Amino acid sequence: MMMDLVIQDKTHDESRQGEALILEPANGKNSGRKLYIESYGCAMNFSDSEIVASILSDQGFETTADYNMADVIFINTCSIRENAEQRVRNRLREFTIAKVRKPDLIVGVLGCMAERLKSKFLEEEKLVDVVVGPDAYRDLPSLIGRVDDGQKAVNVLLSREETYADISPVRLNSNGINAFVSIMRGCDNMCSFCVVPFTRGRERSREPLSIIKECTDLFNRGYREVTLLGQNVDSYKWNPEIEGQESEVGKVNFANLLEMVAAIHPDLRVRFSTSHPKDITDEVLYMIAKHENICNYIHLPVQSGNSRVLEMMNRTYDREWYINRIDAIRRIIPGCAISTDIITGFCSETDEEHQDTLSMMDYVQYDFAYMFMYSERPGTLAAKRYADDISDAVKSSRLKEVVAKQQQHSYIRLQAQLGKVQKVLIEGF
Ligand code: 5AD
Ligand code: SF4
Numbered sequence: 503m504m505m506d507l508v509i510q511d512k513t514h515d516e517s518r519q520g521e522a523l524i525l526e527p528a529n530g531k532n533s534g535r536k537l538y539i540e541s542y543g544c545a546m547n548f549s550d551s552e553i554v555a556s557i558l559s560d561q562g563f564e565t566t567a568d569y570n571m572a573d574v575i576f577i578n579t580c581s582i583r584e585n586a587e588q589r590v591r592n593r594l595r596e597f598t599i600a601k602v603r604k605p606d607l608i609v610g611v612l613g614c615m616a617e618r619l620k621s622k623f624l625e626e627e628k629l630v631d632v633v634v635g636p637d638a639y640r641d642l643p644s645l646i647g648r649v650d651d652g653q654k655a656v657n658v659l660l661s662r663e664e665t666y667a668d669i670s671p672v673r674l675n676s677n678g679i680n681a682f683v684s685i686m687r688g689c690d691n692m693c694s695f696c697v698v699p700f701t702r703g704r705e706r707s708r709e710p711l712s713i714i715k716e717c718t719d720l721f722n723r724g725y726r727e728v729t730l731l732g733q734n735v736d737s738y739k740w741n742p743e744i745e746g747q748e749s750e751v752g753k754v755n756f757a758n759l760l761e762m763v764a765a766i767h768p769d770l771r772v773r774f775s776t777s778h779p780k781d782i783t784d785e786v787l788y789m790i791a792k793h794e795n796i797c798n799y800i801h802l803p804v805q806s807g808n809s810r811v812l813e814m815m816n817r818t819y820d821r822e823w824y825i826n827r828i829d830a831i832r833r834i835i836p837g838c839a840i841s842t843d844i845i846t847g848f849c850s851e852t853d854e855e856h857q858d859t860l861s862m863m864d865y866v867q868y869d870f871a872y873m874f875m876y877s878e879r880p881g882t883l884a885a886k887r888y889a890d891d892i893s894d895a896v897k898s899s900r901l902k903e904v905v906a907k908q909q910q911h912s913y914i915r916l917q918a919q920l921g922k923v924q925k926v927l928i929e930g931f
């Protein structure tokens with residue numbers, strides 16, 4: 503059975519925040535203009551930057567890793583927590599200084615913050631020229647043209663259909679082994695703390711054969727691991743009976759899609775992220791158990807271990823339901839690695855309710871966790887309905903307890919691997 507020794511979730515990789523992307527221009531089309539693009543946030547955002555780079559490379563753009571050399575600077579932004587936005591604003595200040603030196607430099611804001619703040623960006627950050635939301639990247643060449651004509655350009659329209667299915671993303675700063683493949687966009691869940699439904703719009707699934715083609719191409723080029731990406735992969739759904747979903751295949755759910763990708767080649771490892779506790783089915787678990795090349799690892803964000811808090815978060819499951827899903831994973835995929843996301847100090851969370859989160863951690867013994875203090879996001883249901891009434895001091899002391907517990911559990915889980923023999927994918931030197 504294939505398992506991992508170090509279980510690291512790669513979908514929100516701290517070491518990659520702010521990374522710049524580099525690629526070669528499309529053959530024979532070099533316009534002489536240079537693009538610098540820097541990304542923040544989740545793997546979905548990094549994957550989008552590859553789509554943006556691909557669209558602009560078709561226009562003859564070259565990329566550069568030095569923004570001082572660039573004619574166009576794009577920053578692909580994240581809104582998930584206040585500090586993610588603060589980081590971007592600080593960076594933007596550095597770019598706008600470059601613009602004072604070089605007035606025809608174009609500075610653009612892409613991604614979730616662009617979508618959230620829309621044209622407010624142009625009022626607040628006067629030196630920004632372009633604001634483009636996550637569903638409008640096909641419009642970039644014409645938006646850049648508009649800026650060349652001396653105007654400011656904004657496109658933050660969200661779409662019900664856009665999946666960029668036909669755009670083959672260029673792989674940037676890649677090790678040639680692991681790649682992210684976007685299988686769906688948007689989110690319909692409306693967790694009360696979360697800004698994503700507002701920044702990334704309605705949920706839509708990408709046509710399955712375009713996913714298989716992309717993964718097969720990757721495998722043929724030497725890649726040995728793909729991570730299928732979506733805000734909620736378990737609700738992946740392709741149904742040609744629905745208008746607009748035309749395809750040569752019939753209905754495909756997430757379990758079917760996993761099987762199709764796993765069938766590309768036994769040497770291709772398959773991962774996916776993120777699963778939602780309300781949607782992860784036994785069918786998916788059996789599929790993971792059935793195929794040796796689907797990695798035994800599930801990222802299953804719990805957020806809180808207390809049912810009242812979960813209800814306020816609008817997670818649509820309670821503590822018992824989550825435990826039931828964990829039991830199913832343990833039963834169907836023995837030894838499966840499990841990681842999670844936890845928020846401390848959500849609106850009105852009491853100390854006992856916080857203890858429920860700690861006891862949930864004890865129950866599951868997660869291999870890995872992303873842990874956050876609650877950060878109120880403007881426009882979300884929680885911001886409208888509930889007071890952000892837990893002090894930073896309490897949020898932070900609860901977070902410390904959660905982090906300390908997780909460290910113990912990660913250690914225990916690693917210890918459990920001692921003396922075992924595993925099949926390992928070597929990703930680099
Ligand atoms: N405050 C703190 N953490 C948040 N997350 C999402 N929104 C917020 C917020 N407003 C966390 C959740 C989610 C992860 C991607 O980020 O745990 O699963
Ligand atoms: Fe990704 Fe969410 Fe940040 Fe948008 S707000 S970049 S979807 S983590």
